[in-house]
Amino acid sequence: MRYFKYNLVFLLFINLLIIQPTCAEEFEVHITRGKIEAFPIAIPSMFGDQHAQEITEIIKADLHRSGIFRLLDPRAFIQTPESLKTAPRFSDWRLINAKALVTGHVTPDVGGQYRISYQLFDVYLDRETDRFEKVFTLAELRKVAHTISDRIYERIIGISGFFNTRIAYVAESGHPKNRQKRLALMDQDGFNQEFLTKAETGMVVSPRFCPTRPEITYMAYRNNQARIYVMDLKTRQERPLGSFANMTFAPRYSLDGNKLIMSYAENNGDSDIYIMDLKTRQNKRLTANAAINTSPSLSPDGSKVVFNSDRGGSQQLYVMNADGSDQKRISFDGVKYATPVWSPLGDLIAFTKVFNGQYHIGVMRPDGSNERILTKGDYMVEGPEWAPNGRLLTYYRQSRRDRQGKAQVNLYTIHVSGEHEQWLRTTTDASDPSWSPLIR
Amino acid sequence: MRLKHLCLLSLVIMVAACADKKAPVQQANVDQPQYEPYVEDGHNVQPGSIEDFRVNVGDRVFFGYNHQDLTPAARETLERQAGWLKQYADVKVIIEGHCDERGTREYNLALGERRAHASKHYLISLGIPASRIQTLSFGKDKPENPASNEEAWSQNRRAVTIITEGAH
Numbered sequence: 001m002r003y004f005k006y007n008l009v010f011l012l013f014i015n016l017l018i019i020q021p022t023c024a025e026e027f028e029v030h031i032t033r034g035k036i037e038a039f040p041i042a043i044p045s046m047f048g049d050q051h052a053q054e055i056t057e058i059i060k061a062d063l064h065r066s067g068i069f070r071l072l073d074p075r076a077f078i079q080t081p082e083s084l085k086t087a088p089r090f091s092d093w094r095l096i097n098a099k100a101l102v103t104g105h106v107t108p109d110v111g112g113q114y115r116i117s118y119q120l121f122d123v124y125l126d127r128e129t130d131r132f133e134k135v136f137t138l139a140e141l142r143k144v145a146h147t148i149s150d151r152i153y154e155r156i157i158g159i160s161g162f163f164n165t166r167i168a169y170v171a172e173s174g175h176p177k178n179r180q181k182r183l184a185l186m187d188q189d190g191f192n193q194e195f196l197t198k199a200e201t202g203m204v205v206s207p208r209f210c211p212t213r214p215e216i217t218y219m220a221y222r223n224n225q226a227r228i229y230v231m232d233l234k235t236r237q238e239r240p241l242g243s244f245a246n247m248t249f250a251p252r253y254s255l256d257g258n259k260l261i262m263s264y265a266e267n268n269g270d271s272d273i274y275i276m277d278l279k280t281r282q283n284k285r286l287t288a289n290a291a292i293n294t295s296p297s298l299s300p301d302g303s304k305v306v307f308n309s310d311r312g313g314s315q316q317l318y319v320m321n322a323d324g325s326d327q328k329r330i331s332f333d334g335v336k337y338a339t340p341v342w343s344p345l346g347d348l349i350a351f352t353k354v355f356n357g358q359y360h361i362g363v364m365r366p367d368g369s370n371e372r373i374l375t376k377g378d379y380m381v382e383g384p385e386w387a388p389n390g391r392l393l394t395y396y397r398q399s400r401r402d403r404q405g406k407a408q409v410n411l412y413t414i415h416v417s418g419e420h421e422q423w424l425r426t427t428t429d430a431s432d433p434s435w436s437p438l439i440r
Numbered sequence: 441m442r443l444k445h446l447c448l449l450s451l452v453i454m455v456a457a458c459a460d461k462k463a464p465v466q467q468a469n470v471d472q473p474q475y476e477p478y479v480e481d482g483h484n485v486q487p488g489s490i491e492d493f494r495v496n497v498g499d500r501v502f503f504g505y506n507h508q509d510l511t512p513a514a515r516e517t518l519e520r521q522a523g524w525l526k527q528y529a530d531v532k533v534i535i536e537g538h539c540d541e542r543g544t545r546e547y548n549l550a551l552g553e554r555r556a557h558a559s560k561h562y563l564i565s566l567g568i569p570a571s572r573i574q575t576l577s578f579g580k581d582k583p584e585n586p587a588s589n590e591e592a593w594s595q596n597r598r599a600v601t602i603i604t605e606g607a608h
Contacts, residue, residue, distance in 0.1 A: 249550075
C-alpha cells in the first residue's frame with residue numbers, strides 16, 4: 001500500500017530496478033546512467049531537548065546515505081516550528097516541493113527514560129501515513145532513530161529499510177608486513193564500533209553475517225592453520241566449523257541460515273566448493289576439477305550457486321545448481337572477474353572486475369547479461385556485499401602503497417544504481433565489510 | 441655414481457616437464473642433490489641451524505604473476521632444501537604461500553595455497569616425506585615488501601619454507 005505520488009521517472013526507476021527487472025529494457029541506459037529522481041522530504045527538528053535534535057540528525061543522515069531521498073533545506077521551510085506543533089499546514093510544504101514531512105516530539109519520561117512520538121505525512125494527500133511511539137533509554141537512542149528511519153523508508157519506498165543494521169568488517173592496523181587484522185562490528189552508520197577478536201589471537205579475513213541468527217562466520221589463522229570459524233555474537237565465543245585436514249575459506253551462509261557454502265583446499269593444492277548442512281553437519285562437494293573454485297554465493301532460494309573459477313584459464317564467474325550440476329560460465333568480458341555475491345532479492349549478482357589494470361565493482365543479472373559498472377578503484381576496490389534489502393552495496397577501497405607501505409584502506413557504500421557513493425567512517429583501516437540482517 | 445647422477449637428472453627433467461601441482465607425486469629413490477654449506481666472511485653459521493637453512497640453502501622460491509609453476513631457479517632452491525632436509529631428518533617445515541596484492545583476497549588465498557603445494561610436492565618428489573611438510577596460505581595478506589610496485593610484487597609472489605621443529 002503506497003500513499004505517495006511518484007513522478008514518472010521515479011516510478012520507472014523503481015519499476016526497473018526493484019519490481020520488474022525484466023521489463024522496459026530500452027530504458028535501462030537512460031535510467032542507470034541518469035540521476036535517481038530522489039524523493040524530496042522535509043524533516044524539521046523534532047520538538048524537545050538536545051536528544052530530539054540528536055534523533056533528527058540521525059534520521060536525516062540515514063535517509064541521506066540511502067541515496068534515494070533528497071533532504072530539503074530547513075532554511076526553505078515556511079511553516080514555523082511553533083505552528084507545526086499544532087498541525088502541519090500541507091500547502092506550506094507543497095510550496096517548497098516536499099512530498100513527505102516528518103515530525104516528532106521527544107519528552108522526558110519516568111526513571112530517566114524518554115518518550116518519542118513520530119508522524120509521517122503525505123503532503124499531497126494531506127494525511128498522516130505512519131506514526132510510532134516508544135519509551136526508550138538514552139542507550140537505545142540511536143536504535144530508536146534508526147527504527148524511525150526504517151519506517152519512513154519502508155512506507156515511502158515500499159521495501160524494507162536497512163538502518164537498524166550492523167556491519168562486520170576487518171579492522172586493520174600496524175605495518176603491512178605484520179598486519180593486525182581483527183574482527184570488528186559497528187552500526188551501519190559507523191557508530192558503536194567494537195572489536196570481537198584480539199590482534200594476538202591471529203588474523204581474521206572475510207567475515208560474513210548469518211542472515212537469520214546473531215552469528216558471524218569468517219576465516220582465521222589459529223595455530224598455524226587457516227580455517228573457517230563461527231562466532232556467536234551473544235557469547236562472543238568462536239568455534240571452528242567442523243574438522244578439516246586442509247585450509248577452509250571463503251565462507252558464506254545461505255539466506256535461510258541453514259547451510260554454509262565455502263572453499264576447501266584439496267590435497268593437490270586446488271580449491272573446490274563444498275556446502276555444509278549446519279544441522280546434520282554433512283558436507284557435499286560441488287566442484288571437482290584441476291582449478292581454483294572459490295567465493296561461492298547461494299541464490300536467495302538456495303537453488304543455485306555463483307562462484308569464481310579459473311578453470312578456463314582466467315578468473316571468471318560461473319553458476320551451477322546447488323547440487324553441483326550444470327556448471328556454466330556467465331562472465332565473458334574483461335580480464336578477470338571475482339567475488340560474485342547474489343543479491344538477497346535474487347535479481348542481481350555483484351562482483352569485482354579487473355580490466356585495463358583497474359578494479360571495478362559492478363552488477364549483472366544472474367545469466368550474466370546487463371552488466372553495469374558501479375564504481376572504479378583509484379587502485380584497488382574489492383568485495384561488494386549487499387545490504388539486506390538489496391538496494392545498497394558495501395565494499396572496500398585500498399590506495400596504492402608507498403615505499404613505506406602506507407595506504408588508505410576504507411569502507412564505502414553505494415546505491416545499486418551506481419550513484420551516491422559514501423565513505424563509511426571507521427576508527428582504523430577497514431576491509432571486508434559484511435552487512436547484518438535488519439534488526440526489528 | 442655416474443648412473444645415479446643420470447637418474448637424478450632424468451628425474452629432475454621429468455618433474456620439470458610436468459612442472460607443478462598436477463605432477464603425480466613421485467618418491468625419488470636416488471641420492472639427494474649435493475649440498476655443500478658455505479660460510480660467508482665473518483658469518484659463523486652453525487650447520488643444521490635455522491640460519492644455516494636460510495642463509496646457505498635459501499628458504500624461498502618466487503613465482504610469476506598469477507602463476508604457481510616452479511621456475512628453474514625455484515627448482516634449484518627446492519633441490520638444495522631437499523638435500524638439507526634429508527641430512528637433518530628431524531626437521532619439520534611449514535611452507536607459506538603468498539601472492540602480490542593485485543587480486544581479490546579469496547582467490548589469492550587459493551593461489552597462495554597452490555604455490556605452497558607446488559613447493560611441497562616438489563620436495564616430496566625429491567624424497568621428503570609428506571608428514572614433514574605442512575602448508576599455509578596467506579594470500580596477499582603478508583607481503584614481504586609492502587610497496588605497490590613491480591619490484592615489491594615480484595618479492596611477494598613466493599613460497600617460504602619455515603622450520604617449525606628439529607632445528608634452532
